Amino acid sequence: MKKGPDLVKKEQERKKRRQVFTSTFLLLTLIVSSLLIWKLRSLLLPILVGALLGYLFRPLKDRFRVSWLPHELRVLVLFAIVGFSLFLAGHSIRQQMPDERQKLELQVRLKYKLNEKFQQVLGPEGETSQWLGPLKAMIAREAGPAMNQLNGWLNLSKSETELFLKYREGYLGQEPIQDRYFDYFQANQTTAAYIEKPEQRSPSALVPSDTATFSESPEKSATKTSALKEELSVWILAPLIFIFLGFDNGQMRRYFIGLVPNRYFELSLMVVDMLDEAIGRYLRGTILECGLVGLTLAAGMILLGIPVSVAILIGLISGMVNAIPFLGTVFGLIIGLGYALIAEGVVPLIPGLDPNNLALYVIILVGLAHLLDNMVYQPFVLGNAVNLHPLVVIIAIIGGSLLMGILGMLLAIPTVVVVKTAVETLFKELKAYRII
Amino acid sequence: MSTKRSIADKVLWQRLRHWNRSSKDLDRIDFLKTVPFFNSLTPWQLNHVCGILFERSYETNELIFEQMQPGAALFLIVDGKVAVEVYNEKYTTSLAELESGSFFGEMALLDESPRSASARAVEPTRTLALYRNDLNRLSHTDPETACHIYRVLAQIVGDRLRATNEMITSGEIHLEKLTG
Numbered sequence: 001m002k003k004g005p006d007l008v009k010k011e012q013e014r015k016k017r018r019q020v021f022t023s024t025f026l027l028l029t030l031i032v033s034s035l036l037i038w039k040l041r042s043l044l045l046p047i048l049v050g051a052l053l054g055y056l057f058r059p060l061k062d063r064f065r066v067s068w069l070p071h072e073l074r075v076l077v078l079f080a081i082v083g084f085s086l087f088l089a090g091h092s093i094r095q096q097m098p099d100e101r102q103k104l105e106l107q108v109r110l111k112y113k114l115n116e117k118f119q120q121v122l123g124p125e126g127e128t129s130q131w132l133g134p135l136k137a138m139i140a141r142e143a144g145p146a147m148n149q150l151n152g153w154l155n156l157s158k159s160e161t162e163l164f165l166k167y168r169e170g171y172l173g174q175e176p177i178q179d180r181y182f183d184y185f186q187a188n189q190t191t192a193a194y195i196e197k198p199e200q201r202s203p204s205a206l207v208p209s210d211t212a213t214f215s216e217s218p219e220k221s222a223t224k225t226s227a228l229k230e231e232l233s234v235w236i237l238a239p240l241i242f243i244f245l246g247f248d249n250g251q252m253r254r255y256f257i258g259l260v261p262n263r264y265f266e267l268s269l270m271v272v273d274m275l276d277e278a279i280g281r282y283l284r285g286t287i288l289e290c291g292l293v294g295l296t297l298a299a300g301m302i303l304l305g306i307p308v309s310v311a312i313l314i315g316l317i318s319g320m321v322n323a324i325p326f327l328g329t330v331f332g333l334i335i336g337l338g339y340a341l342i343a344e345g346v347v348p349l350i351p352g353l354d355p356n357n358l359a360l361y362v363i364i365l366v367g368l369a370h371l372l373d374n375m376v377y378q379p380f381v382l383g384n385a386v387n388l389h390p391l392v393v394i395i396a397i398i399g400g401s402l403l404m405g406i407l408g409m410l411l412a413i414p415t416v417v418v419v420k421t422a423v424e425t426l427f428k429e430l431k432a433y434r435i436i
Numbered sequence: 437m438s439t440k441r442s443i444a445d446k447v448l449w450q451r452l453r454h455w456n457r458s459s460k461d462l463d464r465i466d467f468l469k470t471v472p473f474f475n476s477l478t479p480w481q482l483n484h485v486c487g488i489l490f491e492r493s494y495e496t497n498e499l500i501f502e503q504m505q506p507g508a509a510l511f512l513i514v515d516g517k518v519a520v521e522v523y524n525e526k527y528t529t530s531l532a533e534l535e536s537g538s539f540f541g542e543m544a545l546l547d548e549s550p551r552s553a554s555a556r557a558v559e560p561t562r563t564l565a566l567y568r569n570d571l572n573r574l575s576h577t578d579p580e581t582a583c584h585i586y587r588v589l590a591q592i593v594g595d596r597l598r599a600t601n602e603m604i605t606s607g608e609i610h611l612e613k614l615t616g
Contacts, residue, residue: 062577065577266508269569434502
């Protein structure tokens, strides 16, 4: 059947109208979505975190196959298993966390040990060596103000001091605080200020007081509480999105692919799949890599004689932070060194190690873990999943931190990986489909 | 195991699934029962397959896929008509005109090799597409169903190979007769 000239003209007009309508609609959608995203930007992060968790949950859901169980029930069972495991993990971590009394002890020990080590570095007064004398004077001049600041933070407030003294006597049926820690406490009371730069002098820094650092006005406190409530209400979105994504059985993907024009249907299937595979590979690889780094650090710390529970805790925290390139190592070093400074009565499992040099061993261990991460774990676990130039990584992390703080740093590299993979895949497939 | 599942299927979930499914899904299942690829699957298996199909609608003369493009999916014609054509520099040869219940582009389920022909909607057409990687994933989540689909695919490819061999043989005989 041949179309008449009128019909052809009408068809052409319809095509034109459709093009105008589609482009106007797309432009309006773009403007409205940009406005909405800007206005609701505080929701972005919880949505992203929820989506990320949902994404991580998916392989677990795919692997949990009970052919006769409907999808919804399967997901519910999995949620229950995951929730219970998380509860158990949280409970055991909480048990390892120091209680009120242990926190006070730690604070006292940390302050005492820090000052002791700093004074060891400075050495006895009246250093006569030609080189060491000026060097130590320079260290005292430069690091002194920072030590004063640290001492200010570690000072026990009035109420904390009272509580410490109560625990010393045996408070709430607990054993009295050991003499050793009480000696530290007494020594801390007499810690003098180090040399300060004139512009940084803050006389209140060393004064233990409830009012100087710990209390704030009621208005300020109320504003803080309402801001916290607002933040919490926004973060409710994360678990909700996680749950909905958990129940999703491909409907979302089908819906979005349904919106793609027929011409790009197969192309969109391929691009979405490749993107999904690349992101999945990267996320799973990163988690495995973080786990391996955490395990290495924990095993190393156990070998250095640090108690198993503390070593596991340090390994866990350092492993988690390792998701942020570079910063993970720094965090591991800070936490490890922090513990090495206050550790007492440590007996290394490796014969020949001097317990007094624990801090040095921790530095070596973190360095080794970093080397292993860069030379073994990353190439084997991640492969080419993150083929990013180090400069891109640094810029992305700084950019992420400026935009969203710590979470921005955490999300920076996955975002760069997603964008890079999306652009690469899209161009490759557009060429394969002879669209460009 | 299979008997146990079928009892559980009948007693426990069939009613629930029926209640949970939209009429669109039920239409699809009824349609799938008529397609050779899926006609011997159980309702449970058909439900799985249904969950991974994409529905696409094409206008008259709209291309479904083009010759030489990488293939990604098999298409089932729900309603309408599709012409399978091979383009040449000078002319276009129509290989077949397919109607409701037929399928095309099945080689895309095996690999990403370029399409050997183009498919064009001759009239407004509704199709269901089965994406290769979804079928691959189905082989992990529901191996029995995926295995059945692959078996039918192997039969189709085998039949075509036999037909091609026969054509070549008869062509050779014809050529021998002509050349004496």
